[in-house]
Amino acid sequence: MTNRRRQRWTAVALATALMLAGCGDDQADESAGGTASAPADGSYPVTISNCGEEVTFDAPPRRVVTMDQISTESLLHLGLKDAMVGTAFRNDDIFPSVSADYESVKVLAEMYPSKEVLLSVEPDLVVGNIDFFTYSGFPPGSNFTREELTGKGIKSYTLQCQGEQPDPERMFVRFAELATIFGAQARADQIIGQVKESLAATETVLAGATPVPTFIYRSGTGPLATFGGGGGSADGLRRSGGQNIFSDKAALPPPEVSVESVAALNPKAIVISDEDEQSPQDKETFLRGILSQSDAVKNGTFCVTDFYAFGTPFRLARDVNVVGKCLHPDKTFPAFP
The missing domain is CATH 3.40.50.1980 (Nitrogenase molybdenum iron protein domain)
Incomplete structure (x- = not known):
């Protein structure tokens, strides 16, 4: 493994320790996917309850920064590359079916982008995994908290809340929620249907x-x-x-x-x-x-x-x-x- 990847892994290890320190947080009691309020036809406004935060979208975000590979690939699978103005923190090879789309997205940092770099692309939404808003600063304070992002008019969404116990089904729920923010529910439903069909076929094999x-x-x-x-x-x-x-x-x-x-x-x-x-x-x-x-x-x-x-x-x-x-x-x- 290269030294760069070693640095990324060390950052994840530190981040995980900080996340686990908050396992007693009240956010851990939130349901597997929070709640999403949106008309069935994909119109707006859309309100998402995410890790104790109520986030309302009056229109699909157009300038999105993804803070890690899971959120990056999730948006690319939903066909949203044109809405992405930056990405960060890649640890593995990008999933093959979206690797070409990934090449068109600007990489802001090997790890987490600084406050200045993040603001330079003028995001209207920041998406992360494992509640990056809590621990993405190394040292602490070098990146924005959710509250700071909100204060600057930047919305945020995270795919896992601080202190949540592992729940495999949550991945599907949050993926669908993420799609709802962009009016891409039909694409998410298609993907989830394909995945569950494949999982059922694997279950039959076994x-x-x-x-x-x-x-x-x-x-x-x-x-x-x-x-x-x-x-x-x-x-x-x-x-x-x-x-x-x-x-x-x-x-x-x-x-x-x-x-x-x-x-x-x-x-x-x-x-x-x-x-x-x-x-x-x-x-x-x-x-x-x-x-x-x-x-x-x-x-x-x-x-x-x-x-x-x-x-x-x-x-x-x-x-x-x-x-x-x-x-x-x-x-x-x-x-x-």
């Missing part, structure tokens, strides 16, 4: 298959960073025909486990998350050494996922088939998209 006990490896040499149950990665693994061997652990904060506990559970497969300074190949070499007696190593069953695996509707549909094929090579999975 019908009767025994879930493969799987260790999700993120980073570390001991303890090892992994994912617990209930979150997006655990849900994606389940849909892929795997079973997280640490599903009994809480999703937040993401758990760390000992090498001995992994070995004792004897995973039959290992999913490597490509998210830090180690390459997937180096991670596999390391794991082969410390878990040499596991069935996963003996069988050579290693799967690799992106940093943002399962993170958008399109990524979810694609990644469950990619991981599914790795875990169940004898089965034929649907191609999506």
Whole structure:
């Protein structure tokens, strides 16, 4: 991994810690998707309840800045590239079906843009993921809060609220909400329908298959960073025909486990998350050494996922088939998209 990507990953790690510090916030009690009030015909005004903020749109935003890859790809999938005046914080390769559109959007910063850079493109809406408004300043204060954006007449929307417990269905709800802001409900409905149809086809392929006990490896040499149950990665693994061997652990904060506990559970497969300074190949070499007696190593069953695996509707549909094929090579999975 390049030094630039290492810096991006470090920023995400710091951001996650700050987000988790607010898990007791009242915003955590908000429903999975908040509420959207808009006429069925896509006319305006549209009012969205988002992370405790009521945001009203009198017309579709025309100058949007997306603060991370999840929000960037979400808008591009909705066909809104012409409304985007800037983007930031890309960690993975852009999803193939929107990569050409991405090239037409100005990249404001490798990480989060400064206040000055953000204002220079005169946004009327800023969209982010994981409540970036809370922690996107490194050091704190170097980026705008939601309140500061509102004070400057800039609206904001975030795809995950501070302190929310993981909820895989929330992704669909928030994606549809985002589309409502732009009057693109029909496109969102089409995408969600296609994705759920593909997920159903994958479920049919896996019908009767025994879930493969799987260790999700993120980073570390001991303890090892992994994912617990209930979150997006655990849900994606389940849909892929795997079973997280640490599903009994809480999703937040993401758990760390000992090498001995992994070995004792004897995973039959290992999913490597490509998210830090180690390459997937180096991670596999390391794991082969410390878990040499596991069935996963003996069988050579290693799967690799992106940093943002399962993170958008399109990524979810694609990644469950990619991981599914790795875990169940004898089965034929649907191609999506």
